[in-house]
Amino acid sequence: MSKPLIIGITGGSGSGKTTFISELKKAFSRKALCVISQDDYYRPIDQQPIDNEGIEDFDRPKSIDKNAFVKDVKKLIKGKKVKRLEYVFNNKNVQPKTLVFKPAPIILVEGIFVFHFKKMQSLLDLKIFIDAKENLKVIRRIKRDKVERNYPLDDVLYRYEHHVMPTFEKYILPYRDEADIVVNNNEEMSKGLAVVKGYIRDCLKSGK
DSSP states (O other), rough: SSEEEEEEEEEESOOOOOHHHHHHHSOOOOOTEEEGGGGGBBOGGGOOOOTSSSSOOSSSGGBBBBHHHHHHHHHHHHTTOOEEEEOOTTTTTOOOEEEEEEEOOOOOOOTTTTTHHHHHTTOOOOOEEEOOOHHHHHHHHIIIIISSSOOOOOHHHHIIIIIOOOOOOOIIGGGGGGOOOOEESSSSHHHHHHHHHHHHHHHHHHHO
C-alpha cells in the first residue's frame, strides 16, 4: 500500500466512538492500524474559550490545536513517526505519558471536529459517523465524566446542555449526511463494525 488509507471517525459525545475504535484496534495489529485522536490536541486550560458564565468550553473548534493535529496526520501519511504528550483532561491524579504514533497502512483519525476542520477533511479517504439517540448519549457522558474523569455531576450536566449539545447541532450533525458510512449505536453496533472491519481487511489484502 503506497499511500495509507485515512479513515475519519466522528459523532456526538457519548455516541460510542471510543468503543467502536477500541474494537477496531483489537481486530488489527499496530503495524496495520494507527489511531490518532483529536483529544490529544486540546489547548491548555488557560487558552480555552470561556462561556457567558465564565466556564471553560472544551467543546468548541477553538479548543483544539487543529494546525498541530493536521500537521501530525500529514507526517504519518509521509511515513514519519509522531510524538505527542497525552492529554489527561485536567485530571491532576493522572501523569501524562508521551504517546508515539507510528505510520501504518491504515490511519484512523477520530474526534468530534475531524469533518468540520476542512484541512483534515480533505485528507480523509473514508468518513464514518457514529450515531445514537440523545438520551443514550447523555447517560454515557455522565458515566464517563463523573466516574472515569471524576467531574461533579452538576458540571457534567451544565456542560452537556450549554456546550456539548450546541456544538453537536452546529459542528457535528450537519456532516452526518456527508459520511460514507453511518453506524447506528442505539443498542449495539456489531453490523457497522463488521462492515468497517471487512473493508479494512480488503484494503490490507489488496494493498489499496
